[in-house]
Amino acid sequence: MTLSSMTGFARADGADGDFRWHWEVRSVNGKGLDARSRLPAGYERLEVEVRAAVARHLNRGNCQIGLQIDRTGGGADLVVNEAALERVLAVVERLKGRVEAEPPRLDGLLSLRGVLELADTEEDEADRERRDGLLIETLNEALAALVAARASEGAELERVLGEQIDTIERLARDARDCPAATPEAIRARLEDQIARLMDTGADLDADRLHQEAMLLAARADITEEIDRLLAHIEAARALISGDGPAGRRLDFLAQEFNREANTICSKSNDRALTAIGLELKAVIDRMREQVQNIE
Template sequence: MSLVSMTGFAEAHGAHGSLRWRWEVKSVNGRGLDLRLRTPPGFDSIEAAARTLASDRFRRGNLQASLSVEPQEGARGLRVDAEALASAVRLAKRIAEETGLAPARVDGLLALKGVIVQDELAPAESAERDARDAALLESLATAFDGLRRARRTEGAKLGQALLGIMDEIERLTEQASQLAAAQPAALRERLASQLKELLENTPLSEDRLSQEVALLATRVDIREELDRLRAHAQEARRLLQCGEAIGRKLDFLAQEFNREANTLCSKSADIALTRIGLGLKHAIDQFREQAQNVE
């Protein structure tokens, strides 16, 4: 299964009777699922069903669904408030002149609150309103399905990027492992040299030197950190293979990666190992940034 991103965009058009409309839906990163529904006055009746459509298709992300309507002459139950529209046109024209922005579009003006007014429907017309709402929700479902496809397309790219970062993390982990394997001998040589300078002519027994080296080696031993880095990398690859809604799990793994990299740097007794640790932290930061886009 492929990953699902939390970013995407889609649109869908629909019509019922003499009313035409367009849905624009987009989503960005979010800790949970949040839908902001923007509709002209008179269309509040679809909100609950719209939220159900969203929750049936998405688990995380900040979603925005905007409805633009274009009523035609004779549209029953809808009328344009000429005074409100004229005020909106004047305001849009003034803003365009002062800022140099492009003039407002008709659908944008009609979407402003109060420009389109829906007259109260008589009881006999409630069936017509229900039919209109059903058509609106059908096209919104189409838009949401398009958004879901867009998020999957973006998720596939995210998956490749994350796998590339995992390659780098594993490469640096193995480099650190090779350096760590050579640390005891290097520590012994360095410690013997330092003690010789301190003690000058006082001889140092082999047993005492071995004890000091063993003590120091314990303090800088990073084998456990390397083992945990490998285990986290293995789990990350397993999750990336599974796909679907794994964003929270990847974010948790990024924290665990970072904890081990910090410990590795703090234990490092070698400048080359410190550089590797810093490289690991940089790669882990990239991993976390990309993981935050995953549903």
């Protein structure tokens, strides 16, 4: 199973005689699943079914759903919304003498949103339920297309993440094999520093210095950090190749990657190891950006 992106767009059209409709669905990344719909007046009754359909197809993402209805055929009549027209005329009357303007024209009034409407011819409850079913059926087609679009982008994300994880593994092994990171190198560096301190002639306790040096050597050892990084890499690859949404868990692993890289940099007192640690952090940051868009 490939990863799924949270970004996508799809549309689907349907018709029933002279009654036509058009669904558009788009999604972007989000912490959870948030579905927001824009339905024409009179179709608010579909809100619950729309949300249920989205939940059946998607697990995460901010999803926008829009429905457009075309009722210009023989199944609809033009009617004036008298209440809306009266409200507009009342506003015009209140503004007389306060705003210089030409008197409103009929074509201008009728072009205002909500003044002129298309009204369906009378239909019984059975016809309405049948048409609602067709509308939701078309929505499911649009959502299925959205899932396919998100999967297509997810396949590209999987490729990019795979390359980044390979790079993280290479850098982790480079850090482990860095000559400056070996216990022998750390011990030799500390012994040299102790010798120089003793050569200063200062009244220093040699035994205490060696004890401190041993503690510093233990703290500078990055073996545990490398082992945890390699374990996280295996877990990330298992998530990518596994079933089900992986975005949240990959995001958690990316945070763990970053924590280990920070520790490696803080323990390093060698230029080569520090350079590896900084490059590791840069790759992990790019990985975290990609992970934010995975379902």
